Amino acid sequence: MNKLKSIARDIKAGRPPALGDFPPFLLDMLASGASFRGKFSRLTNLERLTATIRHKSADRVPVTPLANAAARQILGISFPEYSQSAEKAADCFCAGIEFLGGDMVVLMVDLSVEAEGFGQKILYPLDSTARPDYDRPVVKSVDDYEKIRPVKVRDAKRMSQFVRLCEIMVARSGFSTMVAGFVFGPLGVLSMMRGAERLFKDCVLYPQKVMKALEAITETLCEFTQAQCDAGVGAVAIDTLFASRNGLSKELWEKIEGPFAREIAKVIKKNGRVTGIHNCGHGIYFDAQIRSMEPELISFAHLPDDCETEQDLVTRYGSAVTLVGYVPTPLLMTGTPQEVMDECRREIDVFGKNGGFVLAPGCEYPQNIPLVNALAMVKAAMM
Amino acid sequence: MIPPASLEKVLEGMEGAVALRDPARLDEAADEALRAGCPREEAAAALTRGLERARRAFAENNLALPEFLLCLDIMEEGAARLSKLPARSLAPASRPRMVIGVAQGDVHDLGKNVVAAVCRAYGFEVTDLGRDVAPGAFLAAVKKNKAHVMAVSAMMSTPLTAMRETVALCRRERPDTIVLVGGAAVDETLARLMGANATAPNAGLLPGLFSNLKLLPAP
Numbered sequence: 001m002n003k004l005k006s007i008a009r010d011i012k013a014g015r016p017p018a019l020g021d022f023p024p025f026l027l028d029m030l031a032s033g034a035s036f037r038g039k040f041s042r043l044t045n046l047e048r049l050t051a052t053i054r055h056k057s058a059d060r061v062p063v064t065p066l067a068n069a070a071a072r073q074i075l076g077i078s079f080p081e082y083s084q085s086a087e088k089a090a091d092c093f094c095a096g097i098e099f100l101g102g103d104m105v106v107l108m109v110d111l112s113v114e115a116e117g118f119g120q121k122i123l124y125p126l127d128s129t130a131r132p133d134y135d136r137p138v139v140k141s142v143d144d145y146e147k148i149r150p151v152k153v154r155d156a157k158r159m160s161q162f163v164r165l166c167e168i169m170v171a172r173s174g175f176s177t178m179v180a181g182f183v184f185g186p187l188g189v190l191s192m193m194r195g196a197e198r199l200f201k202d203c204v205l206y207p208q209k210v211m212k213a214l215e216a217i218t219e220t221l222c223e224f225t226q227a228q229c230d231a232g233v234g235a236v237a238i239d240t241l242f243a244s245r246n247g248l249s250k251e252l253w254e255k256i257e258g259p260f261a262r263e264i265a266k267v268i269k270k271n272g273r274v275t276g277i278h279n280c281g282h283g284i285y286f287d288a289q290i291r292s293m294e295p296e297l298i299s300f301a302h303l304p305d306d307c308e309t310e311q312d313l314v315t316r317y318g319s320a321v322t323l324v325g326y327v328p329t330p331l332l333m334t335g336t337p338q339e340v341m342d343e344c345r346r347e348i349d350v351f352g353k354n355g356g357f358v359l360a361p362g363c364e365y366p367q368n369i370p371l372v373n374a375l376a377m378v379k380a381a382m383m
Numbered sequence: 384m385i386p387p388a389s390l391e392k393v394l395e396g397m398e399g400a401v402a403l404r405d406p407a408r409l410d411e412a413a414d415e416a417l418r419a420g421c422p423r424e425e426a427a428a429a430l431t432r433g434l435e436r437a438r439r440a441f442a443e444n445n446l447a448l449p450e451f452l453l454c455l456d457i458m459e460e461g462a463a464r465l466s467k468l469p470a471r472s473l474a475p476a477s478r479p480r481m482v483i484g485v486a487q488g489d490v491h492d493l494g495k496n497v498v499a500a501v502c503r504a505y506g507f508e509v510t511d512l513g514r515d516v517a518p519g520a521f522l523a524a525v526k527k528n529k530a531h532v533m534a535v536s537a538m539m540s541t542p543l544t545a546m547r548e549t550v551a552l553c554r555r556e557r558p559d560t561i562v563l564v565g566g567a568a569v570d571e572t573l574a575r576l577m578g579a580n581a582t583a584p585n586a587g588l589l590p591g592l593f594s595n596l597k598l599l600p601a602p
Contacts, residue, residue: 128539128541197452201449245448330570330572330573333568334573334576367540
C-alpha cells in the first residue's frame with residue numbers, strides 16, 4: 001500500500017515513479033508491453049529504459065553520451081561555475097540532453113563533491129572539473145583516520161548543491177528522461193582526503209583504521225543517497241573505483257569497502273530506485289560488486305577481471321545485470337564520427353540483442369573535446 | 384670476506400624481503416650484509432631479483448597494486464641502506480636516464496610514482512618532475528639531464544592536450560629521445576597518434592617494453 005502511495009505521489013509531483021515501487025510481475029508486464037509496442041512504434045525514453053533494465057528488447061538500444069562537463073561548451077559555462085552552482089550545472093545537463101539527446105542523464109559532476117564536506121580543500125581550475133588540493137590532505141597520517149566524523153549533508157556546501165541539482169533536474173526532466181544521482185564510494189572519498197597511493201598502502205597495513213574512517217564516511221553517504229532519492233532521482237550510481245585491478249585485490253576490497261558499499265545500496269533499494277555501479281577501472285570485479293550491492297546496472301570501461309572476451313561477459317553477467325558502456329575514451333578523443341559509430345554498432349550487436357544494454361562511453365565523455373563524437377554515439381543508437 | 388653460506392643467506396633475505404614486502408626480513412638481511420661487508424652489487428642484484436618476482440606476479444595479476452607498492456617501498460629502503468656497503472666498481476656510468484612527470488593540468492601521480500619506482504629499481508637514473516608539469520619544463524629537464532627517455536602520465540582526459548603538446552615539443556627539439564605516455568585514458572592508438580614510442584597498460588610490463596626498446600637486457 002505504501003508503494004502504491006509512493007507511485008501516486010511521484011506521478012502527482014510530475015516525475016516518474018520509482019521502478020522498485022512496482023511489484024516485479026507488474027514491472028515485467030509493463031516491460032513486455034513496451035517491448036511489444038517497440039516492434040511497431042517509437043517508445044518513450046522511460047519505456048525504453050524500463051524494457052531494457054528488465055532485459056526485454058526495445059525499439060532500439062538506449063543511449064547516454066555522458067557529456068556532462070563537456071556540455072558546458074554548448075552554453076559557454078566555465079568549469080568553476082559548473083562545479084559550484086547547481087543551477088549552472090543543471091543548465092549544462094539540460095543543454096546536453098537537448099543538443100545531443102539520450103535516454104538517461106547521470107549527474108556525475110566530479111569526484112570531490114563528497115570530500116569537500118569532510119573539510120578537504122578543493123581546487124576549481126579553469127580547464128578542468130574540481131579536484132582536491134592533494135598538497136593539503138585532511139588525512140595526513142594514519143592517526144588522522146579516526147578523527148573523521150560523519151557530517152550532515154545540509155552542512156556540506158557541495159553535497160547540498162548536488163542535492164539541489166538533483167531536484168532541478170528531476171523537475172525539468174519530468175517524464176521525459178531518467179535522472180540518475182551519483183555517489184562516490186567511501187573508499188574513493190577517502191582517497192580524495194589521503195591520496196590514493198598512501199591509502200592503498202594503509203588498506204594493507206592498517207585496515208582497521210581505514211575502516212573506522214569508512215564507517216563515518218558511509219554514514220554521511222547514506223544520508224546523501226537518501227537526499228538524492230528524496231529529490232526524486234530514478235536511479236543512483238555508486239562509483240566503487242577501487243574494486244578493480246587498478247585498486248585493491250578483490251579479497252581486500254570485499255573486506256574494506258564492500259560492506260560499506262552495501263549499506264549505500266540498501267538505501268537506494270529501500271527507496272525503490274535503480275541501483276547502478278560506475279567503475280572505469282581495468283579488470284573490474286563484477287562478481288564482488290554484485291555480491292555487495294546487487295545492482296541493476298553496471299557501467300564499465302574495460303572487461304571484468306574474470307572475462308577474457310566480450311562474449312564471456314555476455315555469458316557470465318549479461319542476464320544478471322544491465323551493462324552500460326563501453327565506448328573507449330581514446331576513440332572518442334581521436335576517432336572520426338564514422339569510427340565511433342562503427343564501434344557503437346559493433347557493441348550494440350554484441351551486447352544489445354535482448355535488452356540489458358545501454359550504450360555509453362566507458363567513462364565520462366572527455367570534457368574539453370568537441371561534441372561531435374557524442375552526437376555520433378547517439379546517432380548510432382538511433383540507426 | 385663473507386663466507387659463501389652466509390652470503391647466500393643474506394642475499395636470500397634481501398630477495399625475500401622485497402618479494403614478500405617484509406621490513407623485518409630486510410632489517411635482518413641488511414644488518415648482516417653491513418656487518419659482514421657483503422658486496423654492494425650482489426646485494427643490489429638480490430633486491431632486484433626480489434622485485435622481479437613481485438613484478439612478474441603483478442604483471443600476471445597475481446599481486447595487487449597496494450602490495451606491489453609496498454614491495455617497491457622495501458626495494459627503495461633496501462637500496463638506500465645498501466649504499467653504505469663497499470662497491471666493487473664505480474660502474475653506473477651507462478645507466479639510462481629518464482625524465483618523468485604528470486602532464487600539465489593533472490595532479491594524479493600514483494601511476495607516475497609506480498613507473499618511476501620500477502624504473503629506478505631496474506637501473507634507470509630517474510628525474511621526477513612531479514605533477515602538473517608544463518611541456519616546456521619537460522623539455523628543459525630532458526635537455527639538462529640528456530635523458531634517453533621522457534615519460535608523461537595523465538589519469539584524466541582533460542590533460543591529454545597538454546600531453547600531446549609535450550610529446551610534440553620533445554619530438555621537435557629532441558627527436559632521439561624515447562617518449563613513453565601512460566595513464567587511464569591512454570591506449571596504444573592514442574600513444575601512436577601523439578607520436579609517442581610506446582605505452583604500457585601497467586608498470587609491471589615495463590622491463591619487457593624497455594628491452595624491446597634496447598634500453599634494458601631482456602628480463
